[in-house]
Amino acid sequence: MLTEKFHKILESLDSLTPLQVETLRRALPESAITDDTPPYSHLMQAVVDHFDESPTCPHCKGNDVGHWGEQSGYPRYRCRSCDKTFNAFSGTSLSHLRIRHKVDDYIECMRGDTTLRTAASQCDISLPASFLMRHRLMAIISPDKAELLSGISELDETFFRESFKGQRNLDRPARKRGGRKPRKNGQAKNVIKKIPVMVACDRQNHVTDAVLEHISADELEAHLRCRIQPGSVLCADAFTSHETIAKRLGLELKELVTTAGIHVLEEIYHIQHVNAYHSDLKSWIYDFFKGIATKNLAKYLGWKRFLKTERFSKDSFIERISGHWVP
Ligand SMILES: [Zn+2]
Known part of the structure; x- marks a missing residue:
């Protein structure tokens, strides 16, 4: 089955450009493609590339770290100090994100003028997922303080x-919108x-x-x-x-x-x-x-x-x- 010609094709796969890979995929019959590759996200990949330059263990902050295969399409690491494994997202607001293939689309909804409901509709996700995504992305950017103030x-x-x-369980009656409660005679402020x-x-x-x-x-x-x-x-x-x-x-x-x-x-x-x-x-x-x-x-x-x-x-x-x- 694996003829010499076929071996040469396999060996050349590493050198293909993304366009050539896409052309190859299109040339294959549909029944031959079982797409279990995790959907690509530019944001997630950029984070992985940055982390991979100097991986640090999120458990003990150690730097004696080695590669430990892959998980869900992203490199996994093992810490030689504490023996724990992790990836670039472990312990961060991007960990266990099931709708990672929607992250790039959702960034377009982070311009500050899109409601949760509109973002859910634009990205074809549920309203709770829209809430989760907004809060995960906010959690990443909020600690990033400005450069030094000067002048x-x-x-x-x-x-x-x-x-x-x-919040579902309030320990006081809900207020009406506007936040102020009108005071009546004798009523406590x-x-x-x-x-x-x-x-x-x-x-x-x-x-x-x-x-x-x-x-x-x-x-x-x-x-x-x-x-x-x-x-x-x-x-x-x-x-x-x-x-x-x-x-x-x-x-x-x-x-x-x-x-x-x-x-x-x-x-x-x-x-x-x-x-x-x-x-x-x-x-x-x-x-x-x-x-x-x-x-x-x-x-x-x-x-x-x-x-x-x-x-x-x-x-x-x-x-x-x-x-x-x-x-
Ligand atoms: Zn460690």
Whole structure:
């Protein structure tokens, strides 16, 4: 059966171009093709290629790692330190993703103007799958903070109403949309917890952000240390915590007293960019998404940051994710 001529054909398969492989597949009778090859994803392959340059064990963080065959079309590795096996996605938000062949299509729905339902329809997946995909992709991009802020930076905090959107078991009666409950005589005030969010940006479109517990110098320092170039200028409202953080990080503080109408100093120092960012962020979350659960706030902040700082395209998304891939 395996004649010399056939052996030569087999040996030449490795050198075929993708176009030649496709031509060969088309030339075969349909009955001869059993397509059990996992569907291809540019994003997944880019992540694998990046990981393969220097594979690290997700269990013990060791680097003494060897190849250990393949699984579902992607290389598998074995750690010589802890004996565990893994692939490029183990322990990440892309692990055990059953609809991986839809990932590339779904990236097109991550431009920030597509609802879950529309994305589900465009990618021909269910609504729960659309939710899962959006959250997995957000989970990848949200920890990817900006480059170092430099030059003139602006810092300000804003607040989001605490929300349990999507949670089935509330320990209080559900509120009506809008989040405020009208008070009647004698009725206790229904206080809605406000979640503080910090945003800092510079004039080169670099943005860093964080969901805070309280607005304190310690918390701000935890999120801003190594994020702003020491010696640069920080514009912020006049608060003790801002004065403290500027001292600790070695920044020249330009204090605005917006409550007294002082919005600009020396014609260039203001916090209008960061306030515009807040406004855009709130409109996106409250008007377009009709609110989001507080537990997902950090992920949406990261997604917005990505949209703000990158010129969005499928290629830039894939390049950014794979280039910053740190499992
Ligand atoms: Zn290990």
